[in-house]
Amino acid sequence: MRKGKNPSKDNLLQTTESHHRVIIPLYIPHEVDYYKDAFVIFNYCLKSVQKTAISHIKVSVISNGSCDAVNTKLLDLQQQGLIDELIIEKEPIGKINSILKVLRTAQERLITITDADVLFDNGWERAVMEVFEAFPKAGSVSPVPVFRTHLRLTANVWFRYFFSDKLQFRAVKNPEAMTKFANSIGWPWLDIKYKDVIGTLQAKNGTIAVLGCSHFVVTYKREVFDALPKENTKYQLGGDSEFLYTDEPVLKMGGYRLATYDNYAFHVGNVLEDWMKEKFNDLKTIDKKIISYEYLNSLKRAKFNYFITEKLFKKLFTIKSFYKFVLKRKGLTKKQIRNYLK
Numbered sequence: 001m002r003k004g005k006n007p008s009k010d011n012l013l014q015t016t017e018s019h020h021r022v023i024i025p026l027y028i029p030h031e032v033d034y035y036k037d038a039f040v041i042f043n044y045c046l047k048s049v050q051k052t053a054i055s056h057i058k059v060s061v062i063s064n065g066s067c068d069a070v071n072t073k074l075l076d077l078q079q080q081g082l083i084d085e086l087i088i089e090k091e092p093i094g095k096i097n098s099i100l101k102v103l104r105t106a107q108e109r110l111i112t113i114t115d116a117d118v119l120f121d122n123g124w125e126r127a128v129m130e131v132f133e134a135f136p137k138a139g140s141v142s143p144v145p146v147f148r149t150h151l152r153l154t155a156n157v158w159f160r161y162f163f164s165d166k167l168q169f170r171a172v173k174n175p176e177a178m179t180k181f182a183n184s185i186g187w188p189w190l191d192i193k194y195k196d197v198i199g200t201l202q203a204k205n206g207t208i209a210v211l212g213c214s215h216f217v218v219t220y221k222r223e224v225f226d227a228l229p230k231e232n233t234k235y236q237l238g239g240d241s242e243f244l245y246t247d248e249p250v251l252k253m254g255g256y257r258l259a260t261y262d263n264y265a266f267h268v269g270n271v272l273e274d275w276m277k278e279k280f281n282d283l284k285t286i287d288k289k290i291i292s293y294e295y296l297n298s299l300k301r302a303k304f305n306y307f308i309t310e311k312l313f314k315k316l317f318t319i320k321s322f323y324k325f326v327l328k329r330k331g332l333t334k335k336q337i338r339n340y341l342k
Helices: 038-052 068-079 095-103 124-134 155-161 175-184 222-227 241-252 274-282 303-318 320-329 334-341
Strands: 020-026 057-064 085-089 110-114 118-120 138-142 167-171 197-202 208-211 217-221 256-260 265-267
Touching (some): 020 038, 020 095, 038 068, 038 110, 038 118, 057 095, 095 110, 110 222, 124 138, 124 217, 138 241, 155 256, 217 241, 222 241, 241 303, 303 320, 320 334
Parallel strands (some): 020 057, 020 110, 057 085, 138 256
Antiparallel strands (some): 110 217, 197 208
16 A cells, blocks of 8 residues: 655656766676786776766776675775666676666766776876867777777778878877786787887877777767667677677767877786786876766767778778778888788
8 A cells, every 4th residue: 555645756857967977897706816806906997987087977887797795895885985876787697788787878978988907097087088079070089099909990080081191100109008008918018010100190189099999998979879789799798799889889870989199097907916006006086077078079870971981991901002002101111011011
């Protein structure tokens, strides 16, 4: 039996001061062997993004089949106010499906999706914003430039700027950070040929962005996900899941996939090292501001452009003579061209 009127009925939802949401999928099935440092690294990830963000962000964490001990610690972090939304799935549902739990209802203008082993550095949000502001067509921007991403789903950028000097190979801004990224994925070193020059795009105001972006930490415009597949992915990890749910939607909306020229975050892997602790301790806590981000240019579906660039134009780069011509025209030396053709 019901008595009285529900006090929440017909009440309007409260507006939020946040226009930027950060989504972190987390999978820690136990805390030994491969995962022995995983929660400490995640803790650094969570607290570094909270400390260094310049706007009032909202953080969503999805525990995807993590162990009970980890879930208990997550609840404690939420009680501390470090997690705004916590979803706990007892059985693994996959990385992308975990993200979709939040993504399909998120309303913030910007959405950052990050792995749980990323350490954010001061200036990351401002640097990402500068790229979005300088390039109205930017659909996704990573705060971490990665080597050899100039042809990674960037055909629409090449098509637009093929005859423009704004698209050029330039010297890598932060070679040391690029080496750290290589170490984080198991490479003991990074040859100079991978970190001497990188494909870039320069805006009218002088802002430089790197062509392409990786998956482990990326900020998206919300409308990009209007092009999401309706169904969930069948993969727990990998397969075509990241392409279909985080890459292709950007292209279908006519957006550019870019990264900041300098490095503003670190993919740290699964082993805690001293330099990570030092970097975290050196982070400055930033005073937050209300930033709407609604002024950013909105993207619209671009079916014709997607067909021209992704189905036709990009095939030209598979022709060795054409690719060699492009590399030379965009500033590479003969030696560098040989390295890029290997």
